[in-house]
Amino acid sequence: MGNQVQYEDLWLKQLAEGNEGAYRHLFDTYYPSLVMFATKYLQDMNLAEDLVQDVIYDLWSQRQHLSAVSSLKGWLFVAVRNRCLNHLEHVRVEQKYVQQNEVAKTDFFLQQLIEEEVYMALKQAIDKLPLKIRQVYYGVLAGKTNAEIAESLGMTEEAVKAYRKRGKKMLRLYLNDLLGLFLLIL
Numbered sequence: 001m002g003n004q005v006q007y008e009d010l011w012l013k014q015l016a017e018g019n020e021g022a023y024r025h026l027f028d029t030y031y032p033s034l035v036m037f038a039t040k041y042l043q044d045m046n047l048a049e050d051l052v053q054d055v056i057y058d059l060w061s062q063r064q065h066l067s068a069v070s071s072l073k074g075w076l077f078v079a080v081r082n083r084c085l086n087h088l089e090h091v092r093v094e095q096k097y098v099q100q101n102e103v104a105k106t107d108f109f110l111q112q113l114i115e116e117e118v119y120m121a122l123k124q125a126i127d128k129l130p131l132k133i134r135q136v137y138y139g140v141l142a143g144k145t146n147a148e149i150a151e152s153l154g155m156t157e158e159a160v161k162a163y164r165k166r167g168k169k170m171l172r173l174y175l176n177d178l179l180g181l182f183l184l185i186l
Contacts, residue, residue: 008072015059016066023060030073031056034080041084051087055079125174126167133167136160 014022031052038048055076059066066072126137132153139149139160146160153160 012066012072015072016063018063026059026072027056030076034076037077038080038084041081042087047087048084051083052080055083121175122171125171128174129167129170133163133170136163137167137171140164 011022011025015026034052034055035045035048038051039045042048042051059076059079123141126134126141129137135153136149139152144152146157146164150157150160
């Protein structure tokens with residue numbers, strides 16, 4: 001046991017100094033078992049191999065800090081486990097985002113479809129109104145104020161309000177069946 005500890009201490013020192021033979025020994029010694037360990041988390045050997053290579057490369061890149069490592073084997077397995085868990089969490093968050101995005105796209109499409117159907121039904125109902133009321137409601141659809149509608153049709157604002165009130169009653173009758181249908185759909 002004492003020789004093993006001395007050997008590992010020497011090995012860590014050689015790694016910290018940048019000895020490529022020590023790095024190769026590290027890779028040959030731990031890579032296969034780390035890949036099998038990561039595969040148990042990830043269920044994907046290719047991904048596990050990439051992840052383990054990244055961990056070993058990171059260790060090599062940060063080798064000057066190896067003096068703080070008391071057990072290289074323990075450090076490697078903890079690093080691989082943490083990298084696996086981070087990857088799995090990233091995948092989970094990504095999948096959740098994709099699902100939410102798909103639901104949002106579907107909801108947006110349905111909302112646009114319903115709005116278009118309501119607009120078309122309203123336009124068809126307005127087309128059934130008497131001429132003056134129809135003209136007032138086309139002005140309303142165009143976003144004009146009562147004053148603007150009155151000016152463009154050559155009537156008073158009170159007349160526009162009266163036509164809107166009569167038209168509203170008529171539209172309710174025309175659209176009553178459609179309202180029930182839309183409530184059923186929603």
